[in-house]
Amino acid sequence: MNETDLKQETEGLRRQIHFHNYRYHVLDAPIISDYEYDQLMERLRRLEKEHPEWITATSPTQRAGAPPSEKFQKTEHPAPILSLSNAFNLEEIVAWYERILKLDARISTADFVVEPKLDGLTVVLHYRQGNFVQGATRGDGSVGEDITANLRTVHSLPLHIPVEKSVLQVPDYLVVRGEALIWLDDFEELNRRLSEAGERTYVNPRNTAAGSLRQLDANITATRPLKLLVYNIVFSEGDVPPTQWETLNYFRELGFPVSDRVQYCKDLDSVLKACEKWVQIRDELPFEVDGVVIKINNLELANDLGYVGKDPRGALAFKFPAREVTTNLREIRVNVGRTGVLTPYAVLEPVEVGGVIVRQATLHNFDFINEKDIREGDRVLVKRAGDVIPYVIGPVVENRTGNEPPYIPPDNCPSCGEVVECIPGEVAWYCVNANCPAQLVRHLEHFVSRGAMDMVGLGIRIGQQIIEAGLVKDLADLYTLKKEDLIQLEGFAEKKAENVLEAIDASRKRPLSRFITALGIRGVGEVMAEDLSRRYPDLDHLSRASLEELEMIEGVGPNIAAAIVDWFHKPANLNLLEKFRAAGVWPVNDQAGGAEPDRLLLSGLTFVLTGTLPTYSRDEAKELIQNSGGKVSSSVSAKTDYLVVGEEAGSKLQKAKQLGVATLDEAGLLAILGKLKID
Numbered sequence: 001m002n003e004t005d006l007k008q009e010t011e012g013l014r015r016q017i018h019f020h021n022y023r024y025h026v027l028d029a030p031i032i033s034d035y036e037y038d039q040l041m042e043r044l045r046r047l048e049k050e051h052p053e054w055i056t057a058t059s060p061t062q063r064a065g066a067p068p069s070e071k072f073q074k075t076e077h078p079a080p081i082l083s084l085s086n087a088f089n090l091e092e093i094v095a096w097y098e099r100i101l102k103l104d105a106r107i108s109t110a111d112f113v114v115e116p117k118l119d120g121l122t123v124v125l126h127y128r129q130g131n132f133v134q135g136a137t138r139g140d141g142s143v144g145e146d147i148t149a150n151l152r153t154v155h156s157l158p159l160h161i162p163v164e165k166s167v168l169q170v171p172d173y174l175v176v177r178g179e180a181l182i183w184l185d186d187f188e189e190l191n192r193r194l195s196e197a198g199e200r201t202y203v204n205p206r207n208t209a210a211g212s213l214r215q216l217d218a219n220i221t222a223t224r225p226l227k228l229l230v231y232n233i234v235f236s237e238g239d240v241p242p243t244q245w246e247t248l249n250y251f252r253e254l255g256f257p258v259s260d261r262v263q264y265c266k267d268l269d270s271v272l273k274a275c276e277k278w279v280q281i282r283d284e285l286p287f288e289v290d291g292v293v294i295k296i297n298n299l300e301l302a303n304d305l306g307y308v309g310k311d312p313r314g315a316l317a318f319k320f321p322a323r324e325v326t327t328n329l330r331e332i333r334v335n336v337g338r339t340g341v342l343t344p345y346a347v348l349e350p351v352e353v354g355g356v357i358v359r360q361a362t363l364h365n366f367d368f369i370n371e372k373d374i375r376e377g378d379r380v381l382v383k384r385a386g387d388v389i390p391y392v393i394g395p396v397v398e399n400r401t402g403n404e405p406p407y408i409p410p411d412n413c414p415s416c417g418e419v420v421e422c423i424p425g426e427v428a429w430y431c432v433n434a435n436c437p438a439q440l441v442r443h444l445e446h447f448v449s450r451g452a453m454d455m456v457g458l459g460i461r462i463g464q465q466i467i468e469a470g471l472v473k474d475l476a477d478l479y480t481l482k483k484e485d486l487i488q489l490e491g492f493a494e495k496k497a498e499n500v501l502e503a504i505d506a507s508r509k510r511p512l513s514r515f516i517t518a519l520g521i522r523g524v525g526e527v528m529a530e531d532l533s534r535r536y537p538d539l540d541h542l543s544r545a546s547l548e549e550l551e552m553i554e555g556v557g558p559n560i561a562a563a564i565v566d567w568f569h570k571p572a573n574l575n576l577l578e579k580f581r582a583a584g585v586w587p588v589n590d591q592a593g594g595a596e597p598d599r600l601l602l603s604g605l606t607f608v609l610t611g612t613l614p615t616y617s618r619d620e621a622k623e624l625i626q627n628s629g630g631k632v633s634s635s636v637s638a639k640t641d642y643l644v645v646g647e648e649a650g651s652k653l654q655k656a657k658q659l660g661v662a663t664l665d666e667a668g669l670l671a672i673l674g675k676l677k678i679d
Contacts, residue, residue, distance in 0.1 A: 009047065013043060013044040014059055017044065033322060038088075045061055061310075074139075074145065075145070077124055079175075081139075081142075082141060087319070088318075090275060093275065100314075112265040113265070114263045115261075117319075119206045119288040119290045121180045121206075121209050121213055121214075123136070123137065123147075124144060125176050126173075127175070130161045132152070147214060151180075152218070154228050156227045158256060161254045169239070176232065177230065180228055187204075187205040203394050204288070208224070231251075243299060271294055274292070290320055292317075293318075294318060295314065296314045322353060323384045324381060326351075327351040328348065329348060329377065330376070331376055332347070333346075337439070338442030338520050340431040342410070345360055346382075358382060361390040362392070364391065369407050374394065375406060379395065379399035380392050415436050415438035416431065418436070443520055444463040445459070448463070452515075455503040455506075457499050466481070471486075474579065481501065482501075483497045510587060512533040514529070516529035516539075519567070522567075523559060537590065547561045547562065547565055550565070601673060608643050609622065614646070636661060637659070
């Protein structure tokens with residue numbers, strides 16, 4: 001590109017960024033993700049660095065935010081409320097360190113503090129004689145919006161300091177910076193209540209927090225589950241701590257809420273290790289973060305380093321790989337699951353999310369599509385968290401052209417063409433054709449999975465092959481496969497065929513609970529299957545169970561009981577069971593109904609597992625608990641009896657402490673059972 005083109009690109013980037021700043025900071029309605037915004041800013045900074053003569057006073061690189069909303073009175077900050085420059089990998093952190101080391105030799109012995117980069121709304125809080133007198137948004141970094149009345153409704157904000165326990169001297173005038181945000185659990189509960197009341201639900205916690213604090217009616221703000229965390233002193237008329245680490249402890253002593261996930265780092269190597277770990281544990285936090293902030297601990301040294309434009313040199317934001325981006329929804333397609341459930345999914349214009357190229361994302365169900373008014377051709381916001389399947393959050397309505405028609409769910413199964421049905425009271429639509437080809441593939445995938453019959457090496461691709469070749473017409477046909485059948489398939493040699501057949505044969509020894517799980521009865525998962533296997537010695541006895549009898553089992557409600565009875569009353573399923581019996585796949589639990597004492601030792605107790613245990617895998621520990629009568633849940637609640645804790649335990653441990661839930665290590669669990677791990 002020639003210089004004229006580059007200058008035009010620079011001006012265009014400024015216009016784009018100003019527009020997105022306005023939507024993000026003023027309207028609380030962004031139409032691009034943070035990642036896309038960061039990319040625009042990085043490109044503009046590069047161009048201005050190469051051509052400093054092009055920098056203008058109104059460039060987005062020369063300011064910290066956007067103009068405040070006209071709805072609120074303006075308030076001038078006593079010191080600039082600045083943003084930070086970003087690093088997107090460890091190499092850029094090292095480059096930042098080397099730059100500031102050249103400016104000041106003291107950096108070679110500097111220590112650091114690493115804090116979560118909170119994804120909420122920045123607030124500036126003013127205290128005089130220990131009383132909260134004013135609160136404002138960041139605005140453009142120099143002037144913000146006065147939202148004092150709204151901030152007073154946030155219960156975690158101290159209206160008076162010091163608290164009675166504090167023996168510290170509080171400055172006559174103290175201004176602190178913090179972040180207002182909504183915890184993830186609170187956000188889900190808020191959306192659930194709004195949905196039940198027939199009101200509009202929210203897309204993400206950050207926008208909800210920002211919108212809640214910028215209501216003209218503080219009574220509305222008071223209904224939102226807002227929380228506050230503070231992290232910086234903006235201005236003080238009096239002595240304050242000389243380091244960031246001491247400042248955070250100072251805040252705690254005064255009664256301010258401070259994140260407990262802050263980490264002290266003695267040198268750069270410790271910082272780099274901390275950042276690597278943060279990428280791994282980000283999903284364990286109770287609130288959303290999009291990175292961490294690296295701060296020089298010595299505040300005088302940090303201040304002496306000065307600024308680059310409006311960015312202080314003494315701190316750096318390390319941004320995590322993006323997990324929320326916008327892209328185009330090309331098409332809405334429908335999958336048919338193993339129970340006949342029709343599940344819609346989005347075909348997307350490929351986009352990178354968290355280091356992975358995403359082409360498809362879940363749309364949950366047809367009610368979700370209708371509620372969010374998601375349409376083919378929409379620009380949509382997509383999120384990917386950890387190993388969770390990417391999902392569509394909602395449409396960016398402002399980007400519509402008017403040519404996007406509302407989505408209409410299919411009347412017929414996309415696999416077999418049969419008319420679909422909806423059970424009253426459920427959101428799911430079903431294909432009730434037992435011979436639907438798509439269901440057989442999904443049934444087989446579930447049947448051979450690790451938590452069911454555990455046929456190692458027999459995945460969905462091989463399943464599709466043997467079904468398409470006509471070798472398997474139902475699940476019992478797996479046990480009649482021969483080596484000569486498999487060798488004829490593409491990609492199969494003699495050894496691969498032998499491995500698959502060995503895995504199938506080994507599955508004959510699976511216990512009754514696994515077999516019940518593998519059958520795929522609607523509503524019957526691993527825990528329920530374990531309960532049923534303790535009550536009934538085999539499938540003959542279970543098939544004769546009545547609705548009333550099943551409902552007497554803890555955890556079995558009317559819908560699950562009806563699904564079990566219905567499954568065993570279908571002729572096709574009874575024929576399938578007879579084929580299993582003929583193939584020698586008929587596990588029996590001789591202890592059912594009268595188990596030995598240690599089998600029910602944990603009966604009535606609920607366990608949650610977190611972290612890495614020293615000798616048992618997560619699945620082994622889960623099976624050990626279930627085989628002894630206990631239940632294993634995925635989340636900690638007031639109903640949890642024990643949290644089994646391993647190394648690198650996450651937020652579950654913190655929640656257990658808050659709820660007073662007892663904790664055990666692996667040795668403690670084995671002590672309860674009177675067992676030892678025997679290799």
